Amino acid sequence: MKEVNSIPIGMAQWLAKDRNACPKFNLSLMRFHSLSISLSLLISEAHMKILEPFRKCSHCNSLSKCLFKNLDAGALFEIEKIKRINLYRKGSILFSQDSPALGLYVIAKGKLKVSTIDYEGREHISYLATVGDIFGHHDIFIEGTHRYSTTTLEDSMVCFIDKISVQKILELNPRLFQNIFERFNFELDGLRAHEQSVISKKAKARVAELLVQLAKQEIENKHEKIKIAANLTRVEMASMVGIASETLIRLLSEFKNEGIIEISGKSLTILDEKKLLTFA
Amino acid sequence: MKEVNSIPIGMAQWLAKDRNACPKFNLSLMRFHSLSISLSLLISEAHMKILEPFRKCSHCNSLSKCLFKNLDAGALFEIEKIKRINLYRKGSILFSQDSPALGLYVIAKGKLKVSTIDYEGREHISYLATVGDIFGHHDIFIEGTHRYSTTTLEDSMVCFIDKISVQKILELNPRLFQNIFERFNFELDGLRAHEQSVISKKAKARVAELLVQLAKQEIENKHEKIKIAANLTRVEMASMVGIASETLIRLLSEFKNEGIIEISGKSLTILDEKKLLTFA
DNA sequence: TAATTAACATGACCTGTGTCATATTTTACT
DNA sequence: AGTAAAATATGACACAGGTCATGTTAATTA
Numbered sequence: 001m002k003e004v005n006s007i008p009i010g011m012a013q014w015l016a017k018d019r020n021a022c023p024k025f026n027l028s029l030m031r032f033h034s035l036s037i038s039l040s041l042l043i044s045e046a047h048m049k050i051l052e053p054f055r056k057c058s059h060c061n062s063l064s065k066c067l068f069k070n071l072d073a074g075a076l077f078e079i080e081k082i083k084r085i086n087l088y089r090k091g092s093i094l095f096s097q098d099s100p101a102l103g104l105y106v107i108a109k110g111k112l113k114v115s116t117i118d119y120e121g122r123e124h125i126s127y128l129a130t131v132g133d134i135f136g137h138h139d140i141f142i143e144g145t146h147r148y149s150t151t152t153l154e155d156s157m158v159c160f161i162d163k164i165s166v167q168k169i170l171e172l173n174p175r176l177f178q179n180i181f182e183r184f185n186f187e188l189d190g191l192r193a194h195e196q197s198v199i200s201k202k203a204k205a206r207v208a209e210l211l212v213q214l215a216k217q218e219i220e221n222k223h224e225k226i227k228i229a230a231n232l233t234r235v236e237m238a239s240m241v242g243i244a245s246e247t248l249i250r251l252l253s254e255f256k257n258e259g260i261i262e263i264s265g266k267s268l269t270i271l272d273e274k275k276l277l278t279f280a
Numbered sequence: 281m282k283e284v285n286s287i288p289i290g291m292a293q294w295l296a297k298d299r300n301a302c303p304k305f306n307l308s309l310m311r312f313h314s315l316s317i318s319l320s321l322l323i324s325e326a327h328m329k330i331l332e333p334f335r336k337c338s339h340c341n342s343l344s345k346c347l348f349k350n351l352d353a354g355a356l357f358e359i360e361k362i363k364r365i366n367l368y369r370k371g372s373i374l375f376s377q378d379s380p381a382l383g384l385y386v387i388a389k390g391k392l393k394v395s396t397i398d399y400e401g402r403e404h405i406s407y408l409a410t411v412g413d414i415f416g417h418h419d420i421f422i423e424g425t426h427r428y429s430t431t432t433l434e435d436s437m438v439c440f441i442d443k444i445s446v447q448k449i450l451e452l453n454p455r456l457f458q459n460i461f462e463r464f465n466f467e468l469d470g471l472r473a474h475e476q477s478v479i480s481k482k483a484k485a486r487v488a489e490l491l492v493q494l495a496k497q498e499i500e501n502k503h504e505k506i507k508i509a510a511n512l513t514r515v516e517m518a519s520m521v522g523i524a525s526e527t528l529i530r531l532l533s534e535f536k537n538e539g540i541i542e543i544s545g546k547s548l549t550i551l552d553e554k555k556l557l558t559f560a
Numbered sequence: 561t562a563a564t565t566a567a568c569a570t571g572a573c574c575t576g577t578g579t580c581a582t583a584t585t586t587t588a589c590t
Numbered sequence: 591a592g593t594a595a596a597a598t599a600t601g602a603c604a605c606a607g608g609t610c611a612t613g614t615t616a617a618t619t620a
Contacts, residue, residue: 184464191471199522242479
């Protein structure tokens with residue numbers, strides 16, 4: 001099993017861990033090693049500038065995809081006051097399986113993998129989460145623990161609101177229940193579809209499916225050629241569809257030989273999506 | 281594919297379809313063939329007696345397992361006024377995949393299978409639902425369609441509340457959101473566990489798991505010997521764990537030869553649960 | 561009660577996919 | 591840059607489990 005930075009939450013930690021700065025957000029910061037310095041002191045000018053467009057929910061670039069998308073200005077203002085924005089370096093863990101659920105996480109920027117460890121210690125990735133996806137909504141009303149771990153695949157920014165505050169917000173904005181219901185449904189549908197796929201489809205079909213799905217998540221979707229830059233290892237991709245990594249590798253080669261995809265290192269490019277879909 | 285009574289909903293239909301009366305509820309009714317007669321006229325004395333303990337939520341024997349379990353008397357009274365109690369004969373369909381979701385169903389008595397049909401026409405049973413289980417909560421706030429079909433495995437009684445009424449009840453009793461959240465979580469956990477199982481366990485382990493799970497649903501759980509009376513065909517059991525029926529049959533024989541279970545027709549008896557668990 | 565059908569059971573066979581071994585390439589670290 | 595360690599790739603092999611065929615038993619229907 002891969003060892004990952006297991007330090008949780010928070011900009012202070014992020015800064016402390018930061019060595020080469022955060023490439024995604026194009027920062028080059030001095031290094032801070034002392035966590036005893038108060039958080040506010042640690043925040044540089046550069047950081048402030050980066051957080052700015054996310055600090056005000058009403059002006060957030062990701063609002064349309066956010067859980068709080070259709071709330072009125074007043075409600076958004078309340079949320080702005082309570083929420084914390086955390087930065088995570090690539091490879092760090094938001095929370096891990098069986099840890100107590102503390103509140104609600106909303107991804108503002110970045111990409112995460114949602115995974116569980118099975119009884120034999122193998123990692124199973126359920127899905128990749130991205131902007132607008134939320135965690136912790138399962139346990140708003142109960143003293144529960146997370147059923148899965150979330151790990152950043154790239155440098156990411158995540159808004160956090162503690163449980164009690166979420167309850168208060170919900171009380172004042174029952175509209176939000178609909179959004180959460182929507183989210184629950186989305187997850188249920190996804191799980192059902194995935195289970196069906198695992199049960200009734202062969203490995204090749206599932207890999208085709210995975211590629212199409214990963215391609216869909218890419219924003220630079222301009223032309224026919226879609227480059228998948230999820231930055232997943234073969235082992236991770238395999239664990240998303242429940243097959244051995246060797247099988248995945250073999251199938252990728254097959255697709256390559258059939259002229260459907262192009263492989264260059266970690267990055268895959270889909271050349272013929274139509275043909276790919278016939279397999280899925 | 282098996283053809284099932286595809287008549288939906290309602291006591292009127294149930295009565296109309298009834299031939300040998302409803303064994304479970306010990307009814308012997310005259311036969312009604314005309315649906316044009318108003319519903320109330322169709323309800324016999326015997327029926328009234330059977331529905332009685334379910335009509336008043338506050339006195340319902342299944343209240344502790346119901347979605348409405350921890351509501352105050354006033355709220356329950358409101359629900360009593362709106363809800364409809366429907367009877368279904370064994371093998372009839374509450375609702376089927378892709379049909380519009382009309383409201384909330386709560387199982388008051390009986391047992392149902394929850395299933396989907398995959399792209400190749402094969403049935404996949406997700407789980408067996410029983411007293412207290414609910415359907416339609418997914419679509420309370422949206423104009424959605426059911427993602428699966430539900431079919432009664434025995435004569436069953438189901439309370440129904442239309443969507444609009446559910447919304448009103450929720451507005452007045454936000455406590456209910458917690459119950460629904462709980463339900464969502466329960467389903468998600470179940471799905472996750474099942475998917476994990478399908479991905480990482482072999483057929484034998486999954487069948488062992490299934491048997492244990494089915495045994496747990498039996499109420500006559502007194503002694504070590506647990507009789508499974510779910511009344512499922514081998515094909516249905518196989519479709520619950522995603523294997524071919526032949527494989528299931530073979531594995532059941534194996535368990536029989538190992539002295540773990542006893543088979544006599546449809547009814548299975550678990551003789552050695554401990555040993556069974558070592559496989560799961 | 562016989563007749564028909566559906567469900568159950570078992571054998572033969574074959575393919576997909578996991579496991580293990582090993583080589584090659586890429587990435588990370590000093 | 592050079593070395594160590596992952597990650598990727600490919601081959602050999604075994605076997606779990608799907609499919610098909612066929613027989614047997616149980617459940618319906620006439």
